[in-house]
Amino acid sequence: MPRVHPHYAVKANPNPQVLKTLIEEGAGFEIASVAELDFLLDLGQKAQDIYYSNPMKSREFVRYAAAKGVEWFVLDSVEELRKIFSVKPNAKLYLRIDTPNIGSDWPLSGKFGAHPAEVREIIKTAVELKADLAGVTFHVGSQCRNPQNWRVGIESALKVFQQMRVVGLNPRLLNIGGGYPVRHVKPIPSIEKIGEVVNEAIACVSDGIRIMAEPGRYLVSDAAYFVCRVVGTATRAGKRWMYWDAGVFGGIIETQEGLIYEVRTDRNGRLIPWVVAGPTCDSMDVLMRDHMLPEDVQEGDYIYIPNAGAYTSSYASNFNGFPLPGVIVI
Ligand SMILES: Cc1ncc(COP(=O)(O)O)c(C=O)c1O
Known part of the structure; x- marks a missing residue:
């Protein structure tokens, strides 16, 4: 243009x-x-x-x-x-x-x-x-x-x-x-x-x-990856949940309007539907439902979201006392 x-x-x-x-x-x-x-x-x-x-x-x-x-x-x-x-x-x-x-x-x-x-x-x-x-x-x-x-x-x-x-x-x-x-x-x-x-x-x-x-x-x-870690996993009413240490309030807020990110892990187990949530006590802090991810994801695992340089860190808040995501420039 x-x-x-x-x-x-x-x-x-x-x-x-x-x-x-x-x-x-x-x-x-x-x-x-x-x-x-x-x-x-x-x-x-x-x-x-x-x-x-x-x-x-x-x-x-x-x-x-x-x-x-x-x-x-x-x-x-x-x-x-x-x-x-x-x-x-x-x-x-x-x-x-x-x-x-x-x-x-x-x-x-x-x-x-x-x-x-x-x-x-x-x-x-x-x-x-x-x-x-x-x-x-x-x-x-x-x-x-x-x-x-x-x-x-x-x-x-x-x-x-x-x-x-x-x-x-x-x-x-x-x-x-x-x-x-x-x-x-x-x-x-x-x-x-x-x-x-x-x-x-x-x-x-x-x-x-x-x-x-x-x-x-x-x-x-495409200038950034969003990287966070799994705080814990749980089973609720037969569904598998994983909780990340940064969710909607940590900057992954565009999921609320239906944006689906590609999510990568270091695991290679069978893919199963997960509910993915952030670490806060707010029920709005749920990122994705029925997102297919490896069944062997565990507490402490790293999560990588490519193509996450826009509308992530600029949206993040300290809600519930969680820290803002750090920005590491390579
Ligand atoms: C006035 C205005 N211009 C430009 C933009 C940037 O839009 P985008 O990131 O979709 O290119 C926005 C986003 O909200 C906006 O409000």
Whole structure:
């Protein structure tokens, strides 16, 4: 996707080594909070290359980011438009529109994204305020296994550009968001296939429009293994359970939305269905049910999950007093 500038979604993995490498490679960034902004500024990244893509920001966060030199801010409501404009009247703004998340393992539509009637209202308000509403974005849903979602999102964005031009606005940013999938257990489309769909859909976009994407998972997932140990095993109502020393609260939280990780062990016994749980007392801390693993797994065994560099350590909490997983950079 030669026309598409990558802006890494820091939330996927804010480890300083990851950020430093991406800065060295010339990536831009997308942030959700001022803490993420500070990580980047501390590493010397220029504020102008950092886009504030969280559609709901506190007034204090907008003020802080503006003072640090961030120029581009997303919005998906009239209220957020007025909030950002009141703090920074010369902000460059981009509008997050609703788009189908069909076939994405981690849908993001519903919580964010303006629908057509709201889009009209936001454009009207921007004109009244003389705000610089200058771009459109969408998110196809994380771990998106349906490349057509990008085509639909781009086509919708270009229609919004038309609506903007008619009332005198000057759109110059097309942000095609994140969602590029990584391999776990289910089949995924290749990045080349997604690139074909994207390149075809943006072929008609004039050179004056900057096109960017916000990959998170895709850039960091295969950079890490998640390694933990078995605290103990048990039989409950005829089912075999194994408890790991890090579970949902230790960072393997995406299993809660149905993401199935590949799990490796050092055992080679017959495969049987296991229920896999974390070490906390919370009944939500169950990772997988009927997951086929060797029957001879025992207390103390190591567990290895490949492709676990995204949305793991950044999600982990100290719930129940368990330590955060350490990050060992090799
Ligand atoms: C605004 C925004 N951009 C980009 C991303 C990154 O998505 P992904 O990791 O699926 O590429 C997210 C993820 O939640 C997001 O909210």
